[in-house]
Amino acid sequence: MSKIIIDGNHELSGEIKISGAKNSAVALIPAAILSENKSVIYNVPEIRDIDYLIKIMELLNCKVEHKNDALYIDSSKIENKPIPEELSVQMRASYYFMGVLLAKFGKVEISFPGGCNIGARPIDIHIKAFEELGAKVEIVKNRYTITAEKLIGKKIYFDFPSVGATINVMLAAIGAEGTTIIENAAMEPEIVNVASLLINMGAKIHGAGTKTIEIEGNKKLDNGVVEVFPDRIESGTYIIIGALLGNNLKIKGIIKEHIEALLMKIKEIGINYSIDNDTLTISKCNDIKSTYIKTLVFPGFPTDLQQPITTLLTQAKGKSIIEETLYENRFKNTYDLNRMGAITNILSLNKLEIIGPRKLKGTNVIATDLRGGASLLIAGLIAEGTTTIDNSEYILRGYGDVVNKLKNVGANIEITEE
Numbered sequence: 425m426s427k428i429i430i431d432g433n434h435e436l437s438g439e440i441k442i443s444g445a446k447n448s449a450v451a452l453i454p455a456a457i458l459s460e461n462k463s464v465i466y467n468v469p470e471i472r473d474i475d476y477l478i479k480i481m482e483l484l485n486c487k488v489e490h491k492n493d494a495l496y497i498d499s500s501k502i503e504n505k506p507i508p509e510e511l512s513v514q515m516r517a518s519y520y521f522m523g524v525l526l527a528k529f530g531k532v533e534i535s536f537p538g539g540c541n542i543g544a545r546p547i548d549i550h551i552k553a554f555e556e557l558g559a560k561v562e563i564v565k566n567r568y569t570i571t572a573e574k575l576i577g578k579k580i581y582f583d584f585p586s587v588g589a590t591i592n593v594m595l596a597a598i599g600a601e602g603t604t605i606i607e608n609a610a611m612e613p614e615i616v617n618v619a620s621l622l623i624n625m626g627a628k629i630h631g632a633g634t635k636t637i638e639i640e641g642n643k644k645l646d647n648g649v650v651e652v653f654p655d656r657i658e659s660g661t662y663i664i665i666g667a668l669l670g671n672n673l674k675i676k677g678i679i680k681e682h683i684e685a686l687l688m689k690i691k692e693i694g695i696n697y698s699i700d701n702d703t704l705t706i707s708k709c710n711d712i713k714s715t716y717i718k719t720l721v722f723p724g725f726p727t728d729l730q731q732p733i734t735t736l737l738t739q740a741k742g743k744s745i746i747e748e749t750l751y752e753n754r755f756k757n758t759y760d761l762n763r764m765g766a767i768t769n770i771l772s773l774n775k776l777e778i779i780g781p782r783k784l785k786g787t788n789v790i791a792t793d794l795r796g797g798a799s800l801l802i803a804g805l806i807a808e809g810t811t812t813i814d815n816s817e818y819i820l821r822g823y824g825d826v827v828n829k830l831k832n833v834g835a836n837i838e839i840t841e842e
């Protein structure tokens with residue numbers, strides 16, 4: 425159990441460097457299995473999910489070497505084995521072993537994935553697509569056995585542009601005969617990042633990052649190299665922190681096109697910033713306006729920044745409304761925000777009202793999920809007095825080295841392990 429302790433209300437200046445994207449890295453590591461030889465993944469973030477993925481890779485007899493921020497993976501001696509529940513429930517991304525092992529061996533045995541408790545999060549779109557490619561899926565309790573004598577590429581239409589399903593089907597389609605076309609695919613940058621590794625290994629993939637992706641199957645893939653994109657959600661979180669406490673705070677490693685929805689929104693509510701190459705500079709805004717935000721799939725406003733921006737809106741003048749369209753249980757952070765002095769009301773399952781501006785006061789709070797934890801971290805940074813965040817391992821799942829990054833720019837923040 426770790427606790428983050430913050431003495432709030434300190435101005436932040438200097439530079440924060442953004443790490444590699446969690447949601448890209450957790451897909452790129454399993455994707456490396458599709459290489460007949462070696463892969464190198466640069467800019468891997470220091471987060472817990474990576475350690476569990478490496479454990480699964482090693483269980484499958486892949487050699488993984490971690491040097492600085494690079495992973496060197498040798499998958500030439502891979503063996504197919506059932507993935508035990510105690511590993512697969514540690515994170516959502518374990519579902520990517522379905523796609524890669526199906527492509528490589530035509531068989532996978534794995535339990536339902538874990539991940540933050542922010543809604544039901546079914547994987548029916550993944551399963552339906554595997555079946556359409558010719559796989560048989562048996563589910564006993566939470567255990568999935570997926571087999572295919574051979575996978576045959578075809579056109580698949582997604583009912584919803586799921587990030588996980590898009591990547592998983594792209595991975596499985598590498599092992600299919602012929603061409604697979606995904607219609608209504610997700611367009612998030614993570615998909616482009618994974619496709620770029622597969623293409624580097626020799627795959628033929630067109631359209632990653634658009635609604636239609638075409639994958640030519642039955643390809644033997646060879647050595648691959650890729651760099652993980654900077655994390656757009658980590659970038660967004662530090663931008664929000666800069667708008668509340670920055671004094672020319674610099675955030676380095678920005679890809680503007682990945683965070684356009686956030687940048688437009690903060691501009692609309694009166695927050696100024698400047699961008700020079702990959703560095704964004706931002707200072708505290710004393711006159712934040714209220715707004716309406718609806719979370720959407722990329723390029724819309726990302727659900728993963730919904731909880732962090734809720735804390736920002738507690739400082740905006742007037743009534744803001746947030747509509748969360750992706751998850752049905754992603755307002756749990758508001759309980760503790762209100763205990764710190766915010767006024768937020770859950771109007772319905774997916775609608776939140778925030779009334780500001782409110783002075784927040786430090787107290788003991790509990791992180792219930794990754795981005796909810798980030799929302800409380802931001803609240804602690806702007807509050808008067810001391811905030812103690814229990815269960816802060818949730819925050820560490822998505823924000824590598826967060827305590828040092830904030831300390832280095834002037835925050836009074838510590839972490840303790842119990």
Ligand code: EPU
Binds near residue numbers: 544585586587589
């Ligand atoms: N959905 C289904 N059936 C499916 C798949 C998804 O109904 O088979 C629904 C989900 O229940 C959810 C919506 O579709 O309501 C979006 O799910 P999606 O599959 O796009 O998300 P995911 O792959 O489970 C990834 C990220 C999430 C991020 C979402 C949306 C990873 C490991 N996780 O999840 O990240 O919120 O995409 O961008 O890549 C986070 O980082 O905090 C996080 C939760």
